[in-house]
Amino acid sequence: MIVARGLTKTYGPKVAVDGLSFTVEPGRVTGFLGPNGAGKSTTMRMMVGLDRPTAGTVTINGRSYADSAAPLRTVGALLEARALHPGRSARNHLRWLAASNGIPVRRVDEVLDLVGLTDVADQRVGRFSLGMGQRLGIAVALLGDPPVVVLDEPVNGLDPEGIRWVRTLARELASQGRTVLVSSHLMSEMALTADHLIVVGRGRMLADCSMAQFIADHAASYVRVRAPRTAEVEALLRSRGLDVDRQGSELRVQGLDSAGIGDLLGGAGLHLHELSLVRSSLEDAFMTLTADSVEYSAHPVAQEAQAAR
Template identity: 60%
Template sequence: MIEAAGLTKRYGRTVAVDNLSFTVQPGRVTGFLGPNGAGKSTTMRMILGLDRPTGGEAKINGKRYHDLHHPLRTVGALLDAKWVHPNRSARAHLRWMAKSNKLPAARVDEVLELVGLTSVANKRAGAFSLGMSQRLGIAAALLGDPEVLLFDEPVNGLDPEGILWIRKFMQRLATEGRTVLVSSHLLSEMSLTASELIVIGRGKLIAQSSTEEFVSRATENTVKVRSPQLPALRQALTGEGIEVRDDADALVVSGVDSATVGELAAKHGVVLHELSPQRGSLEEAFMQLTGDSVEYHTDITDDHAVAAAAAAELMSQGK
């Protein structure tokens, strides 16, 4: 389980994360969504102890990351797929990580096979494609067989086969009872992958709910209906005070379900060729609920301010 309580991060006068609280439960894939610059990566870095919170705290299974004795055994993360020495082989990179947390060397070959990299285990990581780098990053995250996993933009730049593989892999990890938090800008993919969502904007929590609840709350469900007797059907619907609009050779009906439309058509002797419930999309719901937050990031100077302030803080810490 991941718990954030009042998590705040300021860089000078710029607030990157603002009093953010949420819980990520085990046994499901939780999508972490927000516009560019919303504070997603900063939040994940604070969870992993890479950035020091200005206020609040984040805990993993009840402990701060710095209090974990062998952290790779509890939490695994993929924040940057290319964070590997380019001249090291995949196997050498994982062996170095395993040794740092006193993990058995045999575990390296296990995770390489798990992510499909056994045949290129001795190849230089710098020669890897983005898809192979993503798989190596996932192997590193799984090295300690952790209960908690964080992935930041794991499908960026991948082909359809790679995206499908990562989706199914993350869902499998969740079915094993692990806690899986995934940040992504690919909303269509998140709608297929995540059963739970945490949505933030301007560093603040906008919503936390199931994916289905999030979409239903922010979008309108309609019914698309086609008939060779559209004028009669339109008259029957509007006569009951039901909202109808034209859509090419069909009608789109709002405010009632498909059963109601079908029963009304039958009552008036109208033949139907199509009766399809139309559910709103995650993209529509996301745009609806984060529109105000997107405006915050139209000024590029905001992003520059965050980057400059972050660099200044690191220098002051001697990093």
């Protein structure tokens, strides 16, 4: 279990993490989300003692990470996959880490096989692709068979097979009763992986809840309606007190399900070209919640061009 209480980190006048309090519980995958500059990486670095909090505390299974006699047996972390000596082989990189934490050398071959690097285990890691480096970083995180696993952008550089493998791995680790925290910018993948979400923006807590609750609270589903007589359909739906948002020839309707809308329009003799339920997504909910917390916001090219005229 990871417990943060009032966790704060400042760099001069800049507040990177601002009083975060949360608990990452075992037995489920917790997604750690936020825009660039939200403080996610800084928070994870404080978890494993790479940054010292300005205020507050963070403990792993009731103890500070720095108090662990064998850190890799306590927390497995992937924070900087390329933070390794380029001249070492993957096998030797893992061997010295194992030796420093009292981990049996046989575990090295086990994790190399687990992450799919057995065939390149004796190659210098400086020649590894980004995806191979990520796999080695995950091997390091799993080397001590730790009860707590923290992964920062673990699918970065991986192909579709590798992304699916990481997803399956995270869920398998959680099913074993481990504490699993995963940070990612891939909303579609996080929606398939995480059970619970912690969302931060500008260093502050924005949400700490289940995936289902997060989506329900911050993005609404709607019924998409397309019809040849759009104006008449819109007028009828509005006359029944429904919330109708017109987007070109498409109507987005809330307040009544697809069957009810179909019956209503059919009874009025209005034909339909499309009637479909559009379910809200994690990406929709995330963009809605973090809209005011984006540190680097780009402008649409069309608007830029128009402004330049």
